Amino acid sequence: MSETEHPADAGVTEVSELDEDDRLKPEFVRAVLDAVEDGDVERARDLVEPLHPADIADLFELTGHEDRASLAHALSGLVDGDVFAEMNDYVREDLIDALEPQEVADLAAELDTDDAVAIIEDMDAADQREVLRAMEPDDRAAIEEALSYPEESAGRLMQRELIAVPEHWSVGDAIDYLRHNEDLTTDFWEIFVVDSRHKPVGTCQLSWILRTPRGIAIADVMKREQTLIPVDMDQEEVALRFQKYALISAAVTDASGRLVGMITVDDVVHIIQEEAGEDALLLSGAGDGDINEPIRDSYTARVRWLIANLGTALVAATIITMFEGTISKMVALAALMPIVAGVGGNAGTQTMAVTVRALATNQLTRSNTWRTIRREIAVAMMNGLTVAVVIGTAVGLFYANPLLGAVIATAMLGNIILAGLSGVVVPLTLERLKLDPAVASSIFVTMMTDSMGFLVFLGLASASGLVG
Structure with missing residues (x-):
């Protein structure tokens, strides 16, 4: 930009x-x-x-x-x-x-x-x-x-228009170079200092140069610590480095370490916005999600995920068919099944969104994977117990059937815990397989929460003797 x-x-x-x-x-x-x-x-x-x-x-x-x-x-x-x-x-x-x-x-x-x-x-x-x-x-x-x-x-992101001066120059040499060379870029606030092989050795802000006597060596004014960006680094990783180290600009280097360009914060702000929106849209299967996108492109991007969701829905329907006899004996089960699956699906989506974001921002790495899994299971257990008590009490009183209340409470607890586990494990697994966790996580998590929600609820209803 x-x-x-x-x-x-x-x-x-x-x-x-x-x-x-x-x-x-x-x-x-x-x-x-x-x-x-x-x-x-x-x-x-x-x-x-x-x-x-x-x-x-x-x-x-x-x-x-x-x-x-x-x-x-x-x-x-x-x-x-x-x-x-x-x-x-x-x-x-x-x-x-x-x-x-x-x-x-x-x-x-x-x-x-x-x-x-x-x-x-x-x-x-x-x-x-x-x-x-x-x-x-x-x-x-x-x-x-x-x-x-x-x-x-x-x-692709870097600019090639930059100011680079040799480290043996003085401040006066740099000022004269900037004043007398009409071919230089006019928009800059930082000068890169390079060695004889054109490798960056430091940076110097314009304010430092303007406030330093002409005879001082540029090497004595520059800041040697700098964040270098490899030319083949993914733009999302570039944005994370700018965010982590509060950079205004950064040198881009090729495979041999030579200075080939720079990236500025205005470019990165655009990338941060683009990547954040991209992950949210991928989770929903909405493609680019741009209102200016051609209708045919939007259709192509969205319909394949709807077909995939249709497949996962058929898995859930197959499980329901297995318990057709149980449902026919107690109509209340049919009314309560969507509650178990729906709440479990929402719980899984919450965990999945947190995990995908943590992966995208490098908060979740191999060093804290198990701690994150344990944390999400603990959160899921607390949520599950709370929701289970509420739904179990409400169903038991409404249908005047404490056993039915206990069955749905147990199923709800189990499905929310499973949802929390799958919401973190599925994105992690996809990321370890070098697949984008934002693209396919929702399909697998939805399949797990719907299918297992129906299976646990109807299985407990059959096994508990609730249905004679």
Whole structure:
């Protein structure tokens, strides 16, 4: 995400265009679209020109697919690289498809490498080649190198525009270099110090340089302790390091330890938000969960999990069929079965959500696995006892049948304990098998709580002599 100030700080966005939550007002969006529809391009541009790039991106996201091309045509010149960098991925792809390769190349040239890669990486291979051929050689080489790294890695995320100086320089040498070299990036607050092999040996904040006499060696001012990011590190792990060590920026190194780029906190904030939302959506089987996602893609992502859930439901139905005779003799069992399974399912979901989050944030590791399992079982036992007493008492009084109350209480206790155990063991097992625990955990946990809930409840009812 490009480094841009908030509209409230910039002082360029009229208050009437945004509501109290800094979102574009519906009447403003409608006014812009009406102007475009009426052919009043000048009016549309006058309305949009004061907006911050992020707000212009929001305008396109709030516009229907069928109107985006005409809106982009009317706002030609205002929709620059900064706007594209702020856009939702699906909306950006929608607009990129309508542009010529040279236009995409011109947009990418305006951006930092990481933002340019975000625009180009999702294009078809043939379109990528066309765009890259239209770019300047230096820009093309940087983007081709970034595309050679795995998706969602530090190599894709990093910026190549940075300031690096040799460790033998003085502070004065660094200041002169910054003042007289017009080709340097203009947005930075930290200088990286490298040795003769271009390996990072320290960092120096601009404030330290400005407050230090020119004759002092840069090596005497710099901070030698730094967090280095391997170029192939997954972006989620990068975000965790920034969070753990409170980083503003960090050097990215290749396999030989040479400095090849940097990652800044504004990029990481975006990744933290993206990864947190991704895990929540994977748990629900909702795919990307983006309201701008094409309908067919949403259907494909969701239906496979619904089919998988159908399979687990059939397992539960098979268990019910096994006790068909027992249920027919006591209708109350049919009414109470969903309670046992439903509460157990909710308990399992709670534990599973906590476990998946702990795995994602590196709170749960091999060193504390058993302690975590024991903790979740203890919580499940306490919850189970509480719910069992409540449901057992209520059922026993309502049906005037203490034995039925005892059976459902025992089944509820057992199912909640099983739910707590499966809610932590299933994600852990998937993680040990190198599978994403957020993707498939809910399927297995639901199957366990539903099937075992029915089995324990109906099995106890048969074995206890409750049904004659």
